[in-house]
Amino acid sequence: MPIPTLPWTRTDERNPLEARVESVLGRGPAATSFRLRWQRWSPGLDESLRAVYAERTDDLMDRLLELMLTAARQRPEALRELDEQRLLQPDWLQRPEMVGYVCYTDRFAGTLRGVTEHLDHLDELGVRYLHLMPLLKPRPGENDGGYAVMDYRTVREDLGTMDDLAELTGTLREHQISLVVDLVLNHVAREHEWAERARAGEQRYRDYFMAFDDRTMPDAYEQVLPEVFPDFAPGNFTWDDELQAWVWTTFNSYQWDVNWANPDVFCEFLDVILHLANQGVEVVRLDAIAFIWKQLGTVCQNLPQVHDITEALRAAARIVAPALAFKAEAIVGPDDLIHYLGTGRHSGLVSDMAYHNSLMVQLWSSLASRDTRLMEVALGRFPAKPTSTTWGTYVRCHDDIGWAVTDEDAAAAGLDGFSHRRFLSDFYSGEFMGSFARGLVFQANPATGDRRISGSLASLAGLEHALGEGSRQDVWDAVDRINLLHAVVMGFGGIPLLYMGDEFALLNDHQFAEDPTHAADNRWVHRPRMPWREVAQVLADPQHPGNWVHAALKHLVQVRGATPQLHASVESRVLPSPDPRLLLLVREHPLGTMVQLYNFSSDQVHIPMGTVGEQLGERAVELIGGYEYDLRPPVLAVGRYQAMWFVEPEARGVSRGTPARITAFRASSPLFQRG
Numbered sequence: 242m243p244i245p246t247l248p249w250t251r252t253d254e255r256n257p258l259e260a261r262v263e264s265v266l267g268r269g270p271a272a273t274s275f276r277l278r279w280q281r282w283s284p285g286l287d288e289s290l291r292a293v294y295a296e297r298t299d300d301l302m303d304r305l306l307e308l309m310l311t312a313a314r315q316r317p318e319a320l321r322e323l324d325e326q327r328l329l330q331p332d333w334l335q336r337p338e339m340v341g342y343v344c345y346t347d348r349f350a351g352t353l354r355g356v357t358e359h360l361d362h363l364d365e366l367g368v369r370y371l372h373l374m375p376l377l378k379p380r381p382g383e384n385d386g387g388y389a390v391m392d393y394r395t396v397r398e399d400l401g402t403m404d405d406l407a408e409l410t411g412t413l414r415e416h417q418i419s420l421v422v423d424l425v426l427n428h429v430a431r432e433h434e435w436a437e438r439a440r441a442g443e444q445r446y447r448d449y450f451m452a453f454d455d456r457t458m459p460d461a462y463e464q465v466l467p468e469v470f471p472d473f474a475p476g477n478f479t480w481d482d483e484l485q486a487w488v489w490t491t492f493n494s495y496q497w498d499v500n501w502a503n504p505d506v507f508c509e510f511l512d513v514i515l516h517l518a519n520q521g522v523e524v525v526r527l528d529a530i531a532f533i534w535k536q537l538g539t540v541c542q543n544l545p546q547v548h549d550i551t552e553a554l555r556a557a558a559r560i561v562a563p564a565l566a567f568k569a570e571a572i573v574g575p576d577d578l579i580h581y582l583g584t585g586r587h588s589g590l591v592s593d594m595a596y597h598n599s600l601m602v603q604l605w606s607s608l609a610s611r612d613t614r615l616m617e618v619a620l621g622r623f624p625a626k627p628t629s630t631t632w633g634t635y636v637r638c639h640d641d642i643g644w645a646v647t648d649e650d651a652a653a654a655g656l657d658g659f660s661h662r663r664f665l666s667d668f669y670s671g672e673f674m675g676s677f678a679r680g681l682v683f684q685a686n687p688a689t690g691d692r693r694i695s696g697s698l699a700s701l702a703g704l705e706h707a708l709g710e711g712s713r714q715d716v717w718d719a720v721d722r723i724n725l726l727h728a729v730v731m732g733f734g735g736i737p738l739l740y741m742g743d744e745f746a747l748l749n750d751h752q753f754a755e756d757p758t759h760a761a762d763n764r765w766v767h768r769p770r771m772p773w774r775e776v777a778q779v780l781a782d783p784q785h786p787g788n789w790v791h792a793a794l795k796h797l798v799q800v801r802g803a804t805p806q807l808h809a810s811v812e813s814r815v816l817p818s819p820d821p822r823l824l825l826l827v828r829e830h831p832l833g834t835m836v837q838l839y840n841f842s843s844d845q846v847h848i849p850m851g852t853v854g855e856q857l858g859e860r861a862v863e864l865i866g867g868y869e870y871d872l873r874p875p876v877l878a879v880g881r882y883q884a885m886w887f888v889e890p891e892a893r894g895v896s897r898g899t900p901a902r903i904t905a906f907r908a909s910s911p912l913f914q915r916g
C-alpha cells in the first residue's frame with residue numbers, strides 16, 4: 242500500500258511510516274487498518290495541529306504517531322470488531338432508536354458492577370446510550386460533582402476499578418448500550434499529579450498550567466472575562482501559596498485550567514482519550530470544551546483554536562479507535578454552538594454530537610409563558626448542522642438552567658430580554674404569583690441580574706406543588722407538562738437524553754444540604770439517589786403520576802424508534818404557528834414528511850387543518866395516539882399540553898409501533914382514560 246509522504250515525515254530509504262507501523266503492529270489486518278486510516282485522517286490532523294502549534298507540529302506528529310501505535314496495539318480484539326461495525330454504520334448515533342440515559346453511578350447503582358443489576362430498567366426504557374457521570378478519580382472533599390479529576394486513569398475508588406469499567410462496557414455492548422464518560426479537558430484537580438509536580442517546582446509541569454507571578458496578566462484578562470460561579474468562586478484566578486503564582490481557575494479554585502497552547506498537554510489528553518476508548522468507552526463528553534483556549538482581550542470561550550484542537554483529537558482517535566465519538570459540552574449561544582459540530586473546513590470533523598441547550602431553555606420558557614413565539618424565533622435562526630452530526634436533546638440534566646435568551650431574539654418576539662429572563666427566574670423559583678414551579682435560585686449574580694435555576698423536571702413542571710397543595714387536575718397538568726417536554730426532545734431529532742429519575746417524575750431532593758460537601762451547591766437538589774424500592778411501588782401502582790410518566794415515556798421511545806423521519810441527518814424546521822400557544826415543526830425526510838404539533842398551554846387550541854394538510858395531503862396518521870386523521874375538515878383541535886406527530890399514512894409502512902400496540906397503550910394508560 243503506497244503511503245503518501247507528508248511534510249513532517251522523516252525521510253528515509255524506506256517509507257518510514259510503513260516501517261514504524263510494521264514494527265509495532267506487524268503485518269496483519271491491524272497494521273493495514275492503521276495505515277489506511279492514517280492515510281485518511283492524518284492530513285486533517287496535521288493541518289489542525291499546524292493551525293495551533295505552527296512549527297512545533299513536526300515533532301508533535303512524530304510523538305503522536307508513537308502514542309497512537311501503542312494504543313492501536315493495545316486495542317482489544319472485541320473493540321477492533323466494534324470499530325469495523327461502526328465504520329459500516331457511521332450513522333449509529335443518529336438513528337431514531339438511539340435513546341440516552343444520564344446518571345451518577347453511585348446514585349443509580351452504587352458501583353460500576355451494580356449498574357449491571359439495573360440493566361433491565363434501561364432495556365425496558367429502550368436506552369442505547371448510557372452516560373455515567375464523572376467516574377474518574379476526583380480530588381477528595383469538594384470536587385464539583387466529580388469534575389475535578391486527580392487521576393484520569395483510575396476509577397473513583399468507591400465505584401470500582403478500571404477493570405470493572407472495561408467489563409461493564411462489554412456487558413453494555415451485549416445490550417446494545419454505548420457507554421459515555423466525561424472527559425474534563427479544561428482543568429484538572431489541584432491534587433492532580435501535574436499540579437503537584439508544578440508546585441514541587443518542576444518547570445515542565447508548571448508549563449501545563451496558566452500561572453502568573455503577579456496580578457498584571459490576570460487583571461488584564463479579567464477586564465472582559467465573565468464569571469462561571471460568581472457566587473461561590475468569584476473571579477477567574479486563584480493565588481496559590483505553594484506555586485507562588487496566580488493560577489487560572491475558570492470554575493472552582495481547586496480546578497486548575499490546563500494550558501492547551503503547550504503541545505505536551507495535547508499529547509497527555511490524547512493518550513487519556515485512547516486509553517478510555519480501549520476500555521470500551523464509546524463516547525467522550527468533552528466537558529467545558531468552550532473554555533480551553535485563552536486569548537487576551539477576549540472572553541476566552543469558543544475561540545477558533547478550540548475547534549482546531551478538537552478536530553486534531555478526533556482525527557487521531559479515528560485512526561486508532563473509529564468507534565469512538567465525541568460529544569461537545571458547549572453551553573453557548575447558537576452562533577457559537579454550530580462550530581462545535583463543524584463549519585467551514587471543520588464541517589463534520591469536530592464533535593459528532595452537541596447539547597442543544599437553546600432547545601432546553603426554550604422549552605422551559607414556553608412552558609412558563611404558554612407562548613412559543615420566542616422559541617419560534619430562537620429555533621428558526623439556528624443554522625443547519627452538518628448532516629453527519631446529531632444533537633443531544635434534553636429537558637433536564639445535572640446542571641442548573643441558565644436563561645440563555647438573547648436580547649435580539651427576545652426583541653424579535655416582542656419581548657424585553659432582561660425582563661423575560663427575570664420573569665423566568667421568578668417563575669421557576671416559584672416567586673411569581675400563580676407559578677406551578679418549585680425551583681431554587683443558583684448563582685444569583687447582582688452584577689448581571691442573572692439568576693440560574695436548579696430543580697428536578699417534575700418539581701419545575703408543577704408536580705411538587707400539585708401533590709402538596711394542588712388539585713387532581715393540577716397533578717394531571719403537571720404530568721402532561723412532563724410528557725409534553727419529553728415528547729419534544731423525542732421528536733426534535735437528535736439523541737434524547739433522559740435524566741435519571743425523570744422517568745418516574747422524581748421530585749426535588751431537599752435533603753441535599755445535609756451533606757456538607759454539597760450544601761453550598763444547590764444543583765444537588767436535582768441529583769437524587771435512585772429510590773429503587775419506591776420505584777418498584779410506582780411501577781406497581783397505575784394511579785401513581787410517576788407510573789404515568791414512565792408509561793408515556795416508554796411509549797414515546799417505541800414510537801420514536803419506529804419512525805425513520807426522526808433520523809438525525811434531517812433537520813427539524815420551525816413552521817410559523819397559527820397560534821402562539823403551539824409549536825409546529827416539520828421534518829422533510831425522503832421517506833415522507835413529518836409534522837409535529839406541541840401545545841404549551843392548558844387550553845384546547847383550534848387551528849386551521851390546512852396547517853397540517855398543506856404539508857401532508859388529505860390523510861395522515863398521528864403516531865403518538867395511533868389515530869388516522871382526515872385532514873379535510875377545516876379545523877384541528879389540539880388538546881391541552883398535547884403532542885402530535887403526523888406522517889403520511891404510507892410513510893408509516895416501516896413502522897414497528899403497530900396500531901395494535903398503540904391502542905393497547907391507550908386502553909391501559911390513565912393518561913388516555915382521562916380523555
Ligand code: GLC
Nearest residue numbers: 385386388425492528529640
Ligand atoms: C460542566 C459540567 C458542570 C461542571 C463544569 C466544570 O459544565 O456539566 O457540572 O461544573 O463543567 O467542570
